[in-house]
Amino acid sequence: MLERTRTAYLLRESFAGFHRRKLTTGVTILIMGASLLVLAVLTLVTLNLGHALETARAGIDMRVFLRDDLAPARLAELQPRLVVIPGVARTSFISPEMALRELELNLGADADLLEMVGENPLPPSYHLTLTAEARNLEAVRGIRDELAVWPEVAEIIFHQDWIDALETWTVRFRLASLVVGLVVFVAAVFVISNTVKLTMAASARVIQIQKLVGATNAFIRTPYLMEGALQGLLAGSLAMGSLLGAGFLLGDRLGGIVFFAPGQIVGFVAFCVLLGLIGSWSAMRKYLTMQSDL
Amino acid sequence: MDQSTPLAAGPLEERPVIGFRHVDLVYDDQVALKDVTFTVANGEFLCLTGPSGAGKSSILRLIAMDALPSRGEVIVRGMLASRMNRRKVPRLRREIGFVFQDFRLLDDRSVEDNVAFAQLVVGVRSAQIKRNVMRVLTQVGLWGKRHRLPRQLSGGEQQRVAIARAMVNSPKILLADEPTGNLDPVTAQEIIDLLFRINDAGTCVVFSTHDHGIVHVFGERVMIVQDGRLVSDEKRRTQVDRSANLADHMYRGQSAPKEFQHA
Numbered sequence: 001m002l003e004r005t006r007t008a009y010l011l012r013e014s015f016a017g018f019h020r021r022k023l024t025t026g027v028t029i030l031i032m033g034a035s036l037l038v039l040a041v042l043t044l045v046t047l048n049l050g051h052a053l054e055t056a057r058a059g060i061d062m063r064v065f066l067r068d069d070l071a072p073a074r075l076a077e078l079q080p081r082l083v084v085i086p087g088v089a090r091t092s093f094i095s096p097e098m099a100l101r102e103l104e105l106n107l108g109a110d111a112d113l114l115e116m117v118g119e120n121p122l123p124p125s126y127h128l129t130l131t132a133e134a135r136n137l138e139a140v141r142g143i144r145d146e147l148a149v150w151p152e153v154a155e156i157i158f159h160q161d162w163i164d165a166l167e168t169w170t171v172r173f174r175l176a177s178l179v180v181g182l183v184v185f186v187a188a189v190f191v192i193s194n195t196v197k198l199t200m201a202a203s204a205r206v207i208q209i210q211k212l213v214g215a216t217n218a219f220i221r222t223p224y225l226m227e228g229a230l231q232g233l234l235a236g237s238l239a240m241g242s243l244l245g246a247g248f249l250l251g252d253r254l255g256g257i258v259f260f261a262p263g264q265i266v267g268f269v270a271f272c273v274l275l276g277l278i279g280s281w282s283a284m285r286k287y288l289t290m291q292s293d294l
Numbered sequence: 295m296d297q298s299t300p301l302a303a304g305p306l307e308e309r310p311v312i313g314f315r316h317v318d319l320v321y322d323d324q325v326a327l328k329d330v331t332f333t334v335a336n337g338e339f340l341c342l343t344g345p346s347g348a349g350k351s352s353i354l355r356l357i358a359m360d361a362l363p364s365r366g367e368v369i370v371r372g373m374l375a376s377r378m379n380r381r382k383v384p385r386l387r388r389e390i391g392f393v394f395q396d397f398r399l400l401d402d403r404s405v406e407d408n409v410a411f412a413q414l415v416v417g418v419r420s421a422q423i424k425r426n427v428m429r430v431l432t433q434v435g436l437w438g439k440r441h442r443l444p445r446q447l448s449g450g451e452q453q454r455v456a457i458a459r460a461m462v463n464s465p466k467i468l469l470a471d472e473p474t475g476n477l478d479p480v481t482a483q484e485i486i487d488l489l490f491r492i493n494d495a496g497t498c499v500v501f502s503t504h505d506h507g508i509v510h511v512f513g514e515r516v517m518i519v520q521d522g523r524l525v526s527d528e529k530r531r532t533q534v535d536r537s538a539n540l541a542d543h544m545y546r547g548q549s550a551p552k553e554f555q556h557a
Contacts, residue, residue: 006414006415009414009415205398205400206400209398209411212392213387213388213415213416213459214384214385214387214388214415214463215415216384217384219415
């Protein structure tokens with residue numbers, strides 16, 4: 001049957017590799033799918049860790065203790081000045097009485113010890129809640145330095161060690177994810193590239209004839225790029241499908257795990273398609289010269 | 295040979311369709327061609343001959359821009375190989391048809407699909423493809439066998455399919471590399487007759503062969519290549535002698551001329 005159009009031809013050729021080498025293509029999709037599953041799991045762990053870190057970061061705050069000889073009017077004047085500092089989201093005033101009650105609650109059964117102290121020794125303070133952008137060591141230090149020169153301020157407390165540790169682990173985990181992601185990326189490109197090379201080797205005669213009759217490189221490439229993209233699509237869908245299936249089966253046993261949003265699922269599969277395209281492209285470099293080996 | 299012939303000046307149709315000037319071709323320190331100079335005019339039938347490995351295929355590769363000269367100039371249809379943008383090579387190849395000794399057909403496609411393939415890849419519309427395929431398959435006498443696969447055809451028929459594929463894009467040049475090498479003498483004569491008819495219609499034919507009998511009987515302009523050098527280039531007879539020569543050859547069979555007996 002005479003092929004009707006160029007598009008029909010390109011589409012047919014895009015699926016030809018699947019049809020002619022079912023086993024090779026199937027194995028490629030399985031291997032790539034398994035690699036991508038590792039990547040998807042890793043991405044999910046990163047996502048959840050990031051979520052946990054963000055929750056932890058929300059706890060980063062600052063306590064500004066004031067001199068205990070300030071008049072109540074002077075204490076109230078400080079609130080609007082604190083709120084306009086970049087990085088400060090909210091402020092709440094803690095009077096010496098409130099601070100004492102807080103301490104009593106914290107001491108619990110040992111609260112009786114406070115009776116030995118007699119007069120309330122706790123100074124008034126402001127509790128500063130920070131904006132998301134300011135929940136890092138550099139910004140916190142900036143706010144501290146600004147407040148330290150205020151004559152009303154006696155002492156500033158924030159958990160520097162804790163912020164340090166949080167930042168260090170965030171960087172380490174991101175680096176580890178990047179390294180594993182790169183390894184999976186290279187492996188997936190390698191697997192697809194080799195499959196497309198097999199397809200091209202089997203189609204060497206067709207490619208030669210295409211060149212002889214004046215086909216452009218773009219025309220010659222298209223079916224192989226589409227084949228690679230299709231392999232990426234299937235492997236990515238397989239990986240994401242497996243992960244979704246596992247999530248569905250395990251259900252509540254996974255606790256409060258955060259799963260991919262629909263947009264992230266589409267993004268992951270699109271990334272797999274891109275991997276397929278890159279794999280195909282790297283396989284074709286040899287064939288992109290205009291030599292037809294007459 | 296007139297070496298002052300302008301290769302790339304004047305209107306395209308008046309220029310030589312192929313021009314070589316002091317061309318060397320070296321592959322990995324092996325000299326394939328040395329100081330080759332010639333031109334081919336529009337509509338000419340050139341018989342390129344010489345022993346195997348003499349450099350005939352290298353000349354065809356240079357014409358097809360499948361290789362670039364190591365030295366000298368190659369101009370095909372007004373395009374200078376050394377200065378040509380490689381992206382323009384496909385466009386040039388659409389003006390060149392190729393026929394090979396081993397036919398180079400797609401085994402899993404029918405006769406009409408093999409011919410249509412050459413049009414499909416260059417983006418001809420489907421209705422036009424159908425008309426063109428019918429025209430060339432009728433010309434080569436294979437329209438009735440258009441649904442057959444290559445393996446269901448004889449060698450001569452397969453070569454006619456290859457010629458139809460080469461001609462379907464209406465090329466200005468037809469390169470035939472040993473097209474009769476795998477054929478019996480009678481079938482070979484049919485193929486050569488077909489090439490003559492193509493040439494009569496205005497297509498320049500470059501016919502490469504090491505078959506001395508064919509050169510002796512059919513060669514009009516014969517170029518002999520030996521050890522990468524052009525050793526002879528002469529015009530032997532005119533087109534009007536073709537029919538007589540063909541009939542004579544079919545009757546008497548082949549004979550080798552003296553100049554090839556050492557090869």
